[in-house]
Amino acid sequence: MHLILRNVASKRVLLVGDAMLDRYMEGPVGRISPEAPVPIVRVGHVFDRAGGAANVALNLASLGVAVTFLAYVGADPDAETLERKLAEAGVTTRFVTATAARTIVKLRVLSQRHQLLRLDFEDNFATQDHAPLLAAYAEELARHDLVVLSDYGKGTLAAVAEMIAAARAAGRATIVDPKGSDFARYAGATAITPNASEFAAVAGRASDEEDFAARGFRLRESLGLKHLLVTRGERGMSLFGAGDFRLDIPTEAREVYDVTGAGDTVIATLAATLAAGASFADATRLANLAAGIVVGRMGTATVTLDELHAVAVPQEATDDTDRTLRQIAEAKARGERIVMTNGCFDVLHAGHVDYLTRAKALGHRLVVALNSDASVKRLKGESRPVNTWANRAAVLAALKAVDWVIPFDGSIDAEGRHSDTPLDVVREVGPDVLVKGGDYTIETIVGATEVLAAGGEVRVLPFVEGQSTTAVLARLAVSANGPDESR
Numbered sequence: 001m002h003l004i005l006r007n008v009a010s011k012r013v014l015l016v017g018d019a020m021l022d023r024y025m026e027g028p029v030g031r032i033s034p035e036a037p038v039p040i041v042r043v044g045h046v047f048d049r050a051g052g053a054a055n056v057a058l059n060l061a062s063l064g065v066a067v068t069f070l071a072y073v074g075a076d077p078d079a080e081t082l083e084r085k086l087a088e089a090g091v092t093t094r095f096v097t098a099t100a101a102r103t104i105v106k107l108r109v110l111s112q113r114h115q116l117l118r119l120d121f122e123d124n125f126a127t128q129d130h131a132p133l134l135a136a137y138a139e140e141l142a143r144h145d146l147v148v149l150s151d152y153g154k155g156t157l158a159a160v161a162e163m164i165a166a167a168r169a170a171g172r173a174t175i176v177d178p179k180g181s182d183f184a185r186y187a188g189a190t191a192i193t194p195n196a197s198e199f200a201a202v203a204g205r206a207s208d209e210e211d212f213a214a215r216g217f218r219l220r221e222s223l224g225l226k227h228l229l230v231t232r233g234e235r236g237m238s239l240f241g242a243g244d245f246r247l248d249i250p251t252e253a254r255e256v257y258d259v260t261g262a263g264d265t266v267i268a269t270l271a272a273t274l275a276a277g278a279s280f281a282d283a284t285r286l287a288n289l290a291a292g293i294v295v296g297r298m299g300t301a302t303v304t305l306d307e308l309h310a311v312a313v314p315q316e317a318t319d320d321t322d323r324t325l326r327q328i329a330e331a332k333a334r335g336e337r338i339v340m341t342n343g344c345f346d347v348l349h350a351g352h353v354d355y356l357t358r359a360k361a362l363g364h365r366l367v368v369a370l371n372s373d374a375s376v377k378r379l380k381g382e383s384r385p386v387n388t389w390a391n392r393a394a395v396l397a398a399l400k401a402v403d404w405v406i407p408f409d410g411s412i413d414a415e416g417r418h419s420d421t422p423l424d425v426v427r428e429v430g431p432d433v434l435v436k437g438g439d440y441t442i443e444t445i446v447g448a449t450e451v452l453a454a455g456g457e458v459r460v461l462p463f464v465e466g467q468s469t470t471a472v473l474a475r476l477a478v479s480a481n482g483p484d485e486s487r
Contacts, residue, residue: 005286005309009064011275014140016133016163017053017150017177018125019071019095021082021103024049026110041111050085051106053150056177059268060148061090062302065275068092068140072125072133072156078103094140096133098125104154126155137163146173146275148267149189153179164189173274177267183223191227191280193267199230216240227280231266231291239284247281249288265294265303307334321428324406328367328429331403337363340431342408342422344371346385348395351463358461359435360401367429368396369422372409379420411446421446433457 027044050058053071060067069086073079073095082103083093101123109117133156141147147167151157160176165188167174173190183202186192194202203219206212220228220240228240239247269290273283290303332338339362345352360366370393376385385392393405411423426434426447434451440460442448448458 005273005276005305007276008272008305011146011272012066012068012144013060013146013148013271013275014068014070014137014144014172015053015057015060015148015150016070016137016157017056017148018152018154018156019054019069019073019082019104020050020052020152020154021054021078021085021105022049022051023047023105023107024110025107029111029116039111039116041109041116048081048085050082050089052104052152052154053156053264054082054086054091056148056150056264056268057086057091058089059265059302060272062304063268063272063308064305065268065272066092068094068144070094070096070133070136070140072096072098072101072128074098074102074123076103078105094136096136098123098128101125101128122154124155126158128155128158130159134159134162134166138166141166141170141172144172146175146271148271149174149176149186150264150267151177151179160185161187175267175271175274177263183219187223187225189223189225191225191229191270192223193229193231193263193270195263196230196232196235212238213240213246216246217244229270229284231263237266237284237288239280241280247284249285251288251292262291262295265290269303269308306330321406321425324367324404325428328365328404331365332430336365337433338365338367338429338431339363339433339435340367340369340426340429341435341437342369342371342425343437344376344380344385345392345396346376346380346387348392353399353401355437355461355463356396356399356401360403362433362435362457362459365403366401367404367406367431368402369408369425369429370396370405371420372407375409375420423447423450426450430454431456433459435459435461437461437463 023046025041025043025046027042029039029041031040032038033040054069057067057069069091073082075097079095083095086093102121104122107119107121108115147163149157149160149163151160157163164174164186168188176186176189176192178186178192178194178198181201183192200206203215206215216228216230216238217240226241230238232238234251236248236250266287269287270283273286274280278286286308290308293303293307328338339359341356341359345368356366356368370389371379373385373389389407396402396405406425406429408422408425410418410420423446427450431451433456434445434447436445437460442458442460445458445460451458
């Protein structure tokens, strides 16, 4: 995964689709209009965002891909606004000005984050003379590694069959985000990415998982696709390939705030990682991880390559505390919920894994403060630790639940006395949730006072019964010495 993500920034993706400008007018509601029973919004804030396929362009650019966006716009100030917004994000635009048609604008009126009204200003582009768009497409095709066709049903992709054929002739993979119930127009694409409702509208509603799979295989085969990827919301994603290949990936989202634009993130991540050399299975896994990030945020959102790398590539074990603290601070700035625990974790066993998994479920990222070798020796005796800090950290870092391992050798209290507690590192990390296992009470957990004072949470999780490092070492001792022949 690391090599794939490192290659993303060197790739070029050509995106064709329906460009939109999302405009928002926001303000408080103070009274009802005397003219009609409707609220009066006193507009205090007006802002614009790139929408529709333009949001796919933003997602590609956020991942570091060189993206060219080919689309129809009107001869109007809204086209200039959209072009400026995309340019600021690093997107190269190649807009074709439509005749007698406006740039598509979606105007939303909001109050206290609630949408009260939406006004659509749009003309369908399907009746345009598509020769200029196709000519521009043919020119750009040779300069790019992969093609994304983002269909919002506004007519930009009326000639989609010709675009797919041209891409195949040029040896370029074509990924399509489809719209409507006529999927035959996408025949021959490398892959299409319908959501569950779009899939059901075309393939029929499945009675169970076996029926769903049969419909997926039939649709892929009938359209001549290499792959069919169905995004299924809380059920994750299902990828269908040649023969009987099927890959089901559970959702990675822990908290879902807003699914707006998640499909745009999926196809952008899929395209970027495929262009970088990922297999379709790995690209789908990465797209699923990216979707899990954006649905935890409000409104349309994008994912950076660093964020994707952080969740996709296992953390290396390092005692570089400053580096780890910087990474934790960056995660906090992204709005991620930081969970922290501590311990010796000398001989890792199933109880530890269960505990760490439950701790991670309380937030987005888990930090484990790990006692130094000297600290373990002071706490456990001269025969411990069995494993050095580097070895213990490497094993912890390999666990899916653990994002960072940070060393500590104890703390110094107000009187200058040393104690083998993680108080100093708790203060440095400043976790949202501090977790301890066993028979602790919140009052006896080191760092609880500081975390609670900062508005955080402190939790106690019970250990798995019958699981302990002492018991494991005792069994190893018996095994090493052989059975007691005196019995």
